[in-house]
Amino acid sequence: MTPAGVALVLCGAVALYAGVRVALEPDTLRKLPFLNVFSFAITGVIALLLPHPLGIVAAAAYFVGSTLESNAIASTFAGGLERG
Amino acid sequence: MNETVMIMLAALVVLGCVLAIRESDPYRKLIALSLIVGGTIPFIVDRGLLDVAVAVALIFPLSTIFILMACPGGEP
Amino acid sequence: MTPEFLLGLFLILAGTVGTAFPRPKTYLNRLINLEIPGIGILLVMLSYNEALALLTYGGVSALSVFIFVRVLQKREAKT
Numbered sequence: 744m745t746p747a748g749v750a751l752v753l754c755g756a757v758a759l760y761a762g763v764r765v766a767l768e769p770d771t772l773r774k775l776p777f778l779n780v781f782s783f784a785i786t787g788v789i790a791l792l793l794p795h796p797l798g799i800v801a802a803a804a805y806f807v808g809s810t811l812e813s814n815a816i817a818s819t820f821a822g823g824l825e826r827g
Numbered sequence: 828m829n830e831t832v833m834i835m836l837a838a839l840v841v842l843g844c845v846l847a848i849r850e851s852d853p854y855r856k857l858i859a860l861s862l863i864v865g866g867t868i869p870f871i872v873d874r875g876l877l878d879v880a881v882a883v884a885l886i887f888p889l890s891t892i893f894i895l896m897a898c899p900g901g902e903p
Numbered sequence: 904m905t906p907e908f909l910l911g912l913f914l915i916l917a918g919t920v921g922t923a924f925p926r927p928k929t930y931l932n933r934l935i936n937l938e939i940p941g942i943g944i945l946l947v948m949l950s951y952n953e954a955l956a957l958l959t960y961g962g963v964s965a966l967s968v969f970i971f972v973r974v975l976q977k978r979e980a981k982t
Contacts, residue, residue, distance in 0.1 A: 812888035
């Protein structure tokens with residue numbers, strides 16, 4: 744197995760472990776750090792999957808979008824967004 | 828794609844689907860939905876459709892933020 | 904019979920059943936469960952290599968979610 748394949752399987756294992764931890768966590772606010780770990784691992788999988796220059800752009804786009812989504816969920820859950 | 832990674836991502840999508848249907852709190856459902864989208868995007872990248880992957884990765888968080896506009900306020 | 908096709912069919916079936924019978928029967932839960940068949944349709948389109956259809960469907964899906972949220976807010980404001 745090539746070193747890139749080993750790194751890919753390792754990123755997939757981290758993503759699977761983080762997903763199981765998200766599923767088994769009873770507290771909602773404690774789920775969000777594991778969601779961040781999951782999104783980092785998926786970013787690694789996307790970047791390592793294809794040796795193409797646009798793959799880095801796709802990984803960066805997913806990273807930005809997933810971080811924004813996680814922050815929006817946490818901000819609304821904590822009541823930081825003052826709405827009418 | 829590597830077979831092991833593909834099986835792991837498919838397991839993540841199935842886990843997120845079961846979790847999103849069985850939960851009752853909207854915030855927990857949104858977290859499970861994020862799990863499904865994260866498992867789906869590497870399948871798009873594997874086909875070589877990288878521009879589609881960029882578009883989907885930027886549009887789905889926007890959809891989640893739209894749903895969050897209708898959520899009731901969480902715990903104070 | 905690629906894995907994307909089978910995964911998309913599973914997501915469409917499970918999401919449709921979850922949308923028809925949500926656990927607490929509120930509009931918000933129904934709207935969130937409606938996102939699951941959308942991702943399933945995306946995967947089925949992916950298994951046929953339709954790039955333009957994927958781009959268009961991804962854009963229109965977010966727009967339809969925005970319209971549903973506006974309808975839901977207007978109904979909540981009325982009652």
